[in-house]
Amino acid sequence: MTASHLPTPTTPVRTRFAPSPTGYLHVGGARTALFSWAFARHFGGTFVLRIEDTDLERSTPEAVQAILDGMSWLNLQHDEGPYYQMKRMDRYREVLAKMLAEGTAYHCYCAPEEVEAMRERQRAAGEKPRYDGTWRPEPGKTLPAIPSDRKPVIRFKNPLDGEVTWNDVVKGTITISNRELDDLVIARPDGTPTYNFCVAVDDSDMQITHVIRGDDHVNNTPRQINILNALSAPLPFYGHVPMILGTDGQKLSKRRDAVSVMDYLEKGYLPEALLNYLARLGWSHGDDEVFSMEQMISWFDLTHLSSSAAQFNPEKLAWLNNHYIKAADNQRLAELVKVDLDKLGADLAIGPDLAAVIALLKERANTTVELAQSAMLFYREPVADADLVAQHITEAIKPALQEFTTACANVEWNKAAISATMKEVLAKHGLKMPQLAMPLRLLLTGQLQTPSIDAVIELFGREVVLNRLAKA
Structure with a gap:
């Protein structure tokens, strides 16, 4: 099933954007959020915001706020949430207990160094490194004695045979053998559940019908499908969009590129310009280059999503931003430009009405920062060489x-x-x-x-x- 053959939803559409709060809102994440938001809006569905904050070492309140700020600036309003995984621990424990009771999960007492040793032996034998099922309960199997000094992890009892197949709405049919998957850890020794388990439970509980996310999650999908099957939960449609590449053809890098959504606010871009540009990175509607979010909503139904990586073009974004600046209300631009004029030391009291200055200058400005720099000639005393x-x-x-x-x-x-x-x-x-x-x-x-x-x-x-x- 290709994207062009995705059936029209017969149940209420529910999509989600589920970032991990380990830093800023990345432009790649913003594009994923945009696609999920537009799809839900197109079908009159629900767009859910979920904060996946179980990585306690890397998740921070500041990063959560950066995500919320970025979504707010882009005006990608969620209908439900934000839900926080760390506030759902009781629900995860309930599901873990149920899986243990039903035999779809089990306790494993292997120490980390024991798991690493078995993987080293497998590598040496030319095999794929994986957990060997030492503590996996099977009929007629005698399990080792339980160590008295060790807390167990909980592992998912992954099927040993068969395949996981899904019809990816971007990449087409994907099949992965269950023999490629080991019994992944779904809860740590302290009881904290792990990523793939939480995602599966959340998608089930929140009745997510369509999962649109980056293709770095393709390897997680068969694991999540198997967990959902173990929970007797319906499976969503999955669509994995390729990454965004920089101008050098490499993965976007903070060292080389502006990758945080809020960087573009600082650099003087308008949110509607960035959204319009991100929409065209991996999706198209004929030859349309400039369109409003209302138009995108009316067009967007997961058709014409590209399976090839998109390349970020700063010049194209600047051109789009110039288009939106020229069309923007002068008073709105004046409020944005004031921020940068303050940084430049402008004295607004000595110059003309800022909105009138904006009207004169905006035709040639690619950003509001450029507008502020041009406007300075009206708000400083002239010093001629x-x-x-x-x-x-x-x-x-x-x-x-x-x-x-x-x-x-x-x-x-x-x-x-x-x-x-x-x-x-x-x-x-x-x-x-x-x-x-x-x-x-x-x-x-x-x-x-x-x-x-x-x-x-x-x-x-x-x-x-x-x-x-x-x-x-």
């Missing part, structure tokens, strides 16, 4: 500058009138536009590169323009 001043403000241009300054005192203050006044001065003095525009840019902003000078002058306002030109 002396050599540039000497180069552009010559004796030949000073009369024209003086005349334009005088005209600014009475001209109607809008871009069209300011532009007309500049042209009148240029014509009278026999000059070309750059000969007047460059000195004005230097004196008003301290730099030679700005948007159209008449628009800049209009935004600064009459008082600021007259004061700065008078000082010069």
Whole structure:
């Protein structure tokens, strides 16, 4: 069964995003969350957020908050949860006791060094290293004496024969022999349940119908299917999406790439741009490149998920972000840009309305950080390089500058009138536009590169323009 042949769900769709809180929300995880969220929304189903925090050594409250913050910024709102595995320990113990009673799990008293020794012997014999079933109860088998000084683990009694087969909605049919799987530990000596067991119990209890996750989980799937079968629980559909590669074709690395969702907030990207971009990494709808989340919801049904790894292209993301910046409300952008202007030491009191500045500058900005950097020309006192001043403000241009300054005192203050006044001065003095525009840019902003000078002058306002030109 390929993705294109996935049947239309006949029961209420329930998907989940289940990150481990061991760090930031990775862009790969965000894409998985997006696909799960969109699928649930498409079918009017339920999107569950589950925090898989049983790795006590690596899970932190800060990482949990980073995940919640990332999901909130992306506006991937969950319908249920967040559920925390560490708060479900009583339920896991109940299931473990039931499995022990039914014989689908058993106590194993092997010490870790004994398990490692048996694996070393298997490696030396050219065999796949695995637990050899020393404590696995079988009819007619005599088990070793129980050590008095050792707490047991609980192992799942994996089937010895047969195969696990599932129709992956991304990769197609996958079959793994049960002989490739050993009796995995499902509870540690202190009673803490392990990852694959918790996932299976949670997916069963939460009635998850579709599991969409990264293909690094493919090897976990047969184990989870066998546990679900032992629990007589219905199996969800599974879809394993390939990883996202960096520009070098390698796995995304924090050293080389921005991999945290919140890094993109810091770098000045809009959430709708990142979502649109992530959606196209491994999924497509015809040739559509730019689309809203409402459009994605209407289209997304697990068809056209790619089985090949997608490559992250920062230039494409920047292009998309520019598109969304140009379409964004200026006041909304102003609130975002304020944060970066503060970091740059801007004095908003000396400049024009920020939303009006945004309107002038946003066409060319790929990020809100770039917008802030461009906007600084309106929110700092101009300091022009002396050599540039000497180069552009010559004796030949000073009369024209003086005349334009005088005209600014009475001209109607809008871009069209300011532009007309500049042209009148240029014509009278026999000059070309750059000969007047460059000195004005230097004196008003301290730099030679700005948007159209008449628009800049209009935004600064009459008082600021007259004061700065008078000082010069």
